Amino acid sequence: xxxxxxxxxxxxxxxxxxxxxxxxxxxxxxxxxxxxxxxxxxxxxxxxxxxxxxxxxxxxxxxxxxxxxxxxxxxxxxxxxxxxxxxxxxxxxxxxxxxxxxxxxxxxxxxxxxxxxxxxxxxxxxxxxxxxxxxxxxxxxxxxxxxxxxxxxxxxxxxxxxxxxxxxxxxxxxxxxxxxxxxxxxxxxxxxxxxxxxxxxxxxxxxxxxxxxxxxxxxxxxxxxxxxxxxxxxxxxxxxxxxxxxxxxxxxxxxxxxxxxxxxxxxxxxxxxxxxxxxxxxxxxxxxxxxxxxxxxxxxxxxxxxxxxxxxxxxxxxxxxxxxxxxxxxxxxxxxxxxxxxxxxxxxxxxxxxxxxxxxxxxxxxxxxxxxxxxxxxxxxxxxxxxxxxxxxxxxxxxxxxxxxxxxxxxxxxxxxxxxxxxxxxxxxxxxxxxxxxxxxxxxxxxxxxxxxxxxxxxxxxxxxxxxxxxxxxxxxxxxxxxxxxxxxxxxxxxxxxxxxxxxxxxxxxxxxxxxxxxxxxxxxxxxxxxxxxxxxxxxxxxxxxxxxxx
Numbered sequence: 065x066x067x068x069x070x071x072x073x074x075x076x077x078x079x080x081x082x083x084x085x086x087x088x089x090x091x092x093x094x095x096x097x098x099x100x101x102x103x104x105x106x107x108x109x110x111x112x113x114x115x116x117x118x119x120x121x122x123x124x125x126x127x128x129x130x131x132x133x134x135x136x137x138x139x140x141x142x143x144x145x146x147x148x149x150x151x152x153x154x155x156x157x158x159x160x161x162x163x164x165x166x167x168x169x170x171x172x173x174x175x176x177x178x179x180x181x182x183x184x185x186x187x188x189x190x191x192x193x194x195x196x197x198x199x200x201x202x203x204x205x206x207x208x209x210x211x212x213x214x215x216x217x218x219x220x221x222x223x224x225x226x227x228x229x230x231x232x233x234x235x236x237x238x239x240x241x242x243x244x245x246x247x248x249x250x251x252x253x254x255x256x257x258x259x260x261x262x263x264x265x266x267x268x269x270x271x272x273x274x275x276x277x278x279x280x281x282x283x284x285x286x287x288x289x290x291x292x293x294x295x296x297x298x299x300x301x302x303x304x305x306x307x308x309x310x311x312x313x314x315x316x317x318x319x320x321x322x323x324x325x326x327x328x329x330x331x332x333x334x335x336x337x338x339x340x341x342x343x344x345x346x347x348x349x350x351x352x353x354x355x356x357x358x359x360x361x362x363x364x365x366x367x368x369x370x371x372x373x374x375x376x377x378x379x380x381x382x383x384x385x386x387x388x389x390x391x392x393x394x395x396x397x398x399x400x401x402x403x404x405x406x407x408x409x410x411x412x413x414x415x416x417x418x419x420x421x422x423x424x425x426x427x428x429x430x431x432x433x434x435x436x437x438x439x440x441x442x443x444x445x446x447x448x449x450x451x452x453x454x455x456x457x458x459x460x461x462x463x464x465x466x467x468x469x470x471x472x473x474x475x476x477x478x479x480x481x482x483x484x485x486x487x488x489x490x491x492x493x494x495x496x497x498x499x500x501x502x503x504x505x506x507x508x509x510x511x512x513x514x515x516x517x518x519x520x521x522x523x524x525x526x527x528x529x530x531x532x533x534x535x536x537x538x539x540x541x542x543x544x545x546x547x548x549x550x551x552x553x554x555x556x557x558x559x560x561x562x563x564x565x566x567x568x569x570x571x572x573x574x575x576x577x578x579x580x581x582x583x584x585x586x587x588x589x590x591x592x593x594x595x596x597x598x599x600x601x602x603x604x605x606x607x608x609x610x611x612x613x614x615x
């Protein structure tokens with residue numbers, strides 16, 4: 065794919081570095097599929113850092129004395145690391161010297177959690193500790209489900225409170241009160257999912273009641289140490305129906321009787337959802353992402369809960385083509401350029417519905433600290449540059465229908481410098497899609513200068529190593545059954561390549577793939593028309609994303 069830019073009254077030319085002034089009225093007659101008009105003077109809400117969170121399933125040592133080994137540091141934009149199920153549910157997560165000895169309830173061992181928290185801080189991020197599930201010491205019965213952790217509630221909530229409060233006291237002693245106050249906390253993952261939590265009698269009603277009890281006692285333990293404004297909330301499925309409606313929990317926080325204090329309601333700072341589509345080409349049959357956020361917000365408002373943050377604590381795409389054992393995508397992303405436009409579309413939806421972030425599993429080919437970047441990384445890094453800008457009005461119009469695709473733009477302006485950044489994507493829910501849309505993009509610069517500097521960064525196959533890997537696989541005879549999980553995943557490939565020949569061929573091409581991953585900006589000097597407008601005619605290939613800066 066190449067770039068074709070037409071500045072109003074100048075010729076239509078594709079290039080990397082350009083300084084165009086010569087008039088050519090023929091460009092006025094270029095036929096466009098879409099027109100995008102941007103007015104930076106219409107300043108709206110501040111754009112949040114939509115990629116501020118990552119979530120990790122286990123404390124497996126990756127954050128103990130961590131070293132970034134990639135040129136692409138995800139912690140340039142990641143602010144919080146969500147440590148899922150960090151305080152209990154099975155022996156490796158129960159923070160005790162002997163998790164099985166119920167006769168001793170205070171043989172605490174926080175060393176692994178502390179080591180991970182120190183490592184996260186050394187990377188410039190903050191911990192987001194998911195408190196739960198319940199350690200075996202505190203349950204009358206112990207039962208696991210799909211995720212291998214205890215799904216039952218404490219037998220004595222006051223004893224569980226002592227455990228969480230002691231942990232919070234220990235965190236403050238280790239890291240300092242003012243530091244820990246900047247951290248985030250959560251209670252459980254997908255609390256209405258039966259694979260994470262169930263009621264002892266097996267009914268939906270008891271599951272809802274017992275979770276509300278866990279939430280109240282946990283939050284009180286946190287607030288008793290950090291103060292009443294501690295940042296804590298809960299994460300539901302929402303995208304699909306669980307054992308019970310999360311509205312019951314939200315109503316409890318707003319109007320119910322607190323199981324720990326006996327007072328009205330329970331402190332809450334945020335509500336998060338999961339959001340998963342089934343596969344490339346197959347959207348979820350549950351709620352859309354905007355519907356998930358809107359449902360949580362409207363329900364909270366109904367019960368008097370205002371000023372909350374709303375985010376996605378895990379999600380994207382569940383699976384794709386099958387490996388030998390499973391169809392699952394470990395990172396919940398595919399390596400094809402499809403993922404770039406898919407991500408841009410989700411980020412745009414979050415901006416539209418007022419969400420704060422979408423947490424990701426992985427970004428790099430080996431792990432969070434090492435490897436070549438996926439197209440998801442490139443989109444995330446670029447959209448993080450828009451954080452702190454004021455969103456501005458963008459009018460997108462389809463001049464004629466275009467192949468069932470979605471072409472949309474979002475823009476922000478830096479209030480201090482006046483720089484405008486545009487994210488323009490061309491998405492169709494098909495893994496293989498090569499059509500090109502012609503988009504006329506007009507920006508009202510308000511500039512009195514003759515020219516405006518412009519930089520274009522395209523997330524497409526030119527900065528994607530995965531298409532080279534797919535071609536190499538075909539040539540080398542590396543088949544899908546040489547992977548345990550889906551071969552369409554661009555992250556943690558070494559983990560799921562089960563064939564030694566295939567793994568060796570992949571590893572010896574790592575430097576080649578590094579070169580294929582580089583995103584090269586394209587710089588232009590654009591002529592400003594008498595009315596202060598610049599116009600670009602952009603030929604945007606299907607399932608790609610353009611980020612455009614106007615200085």
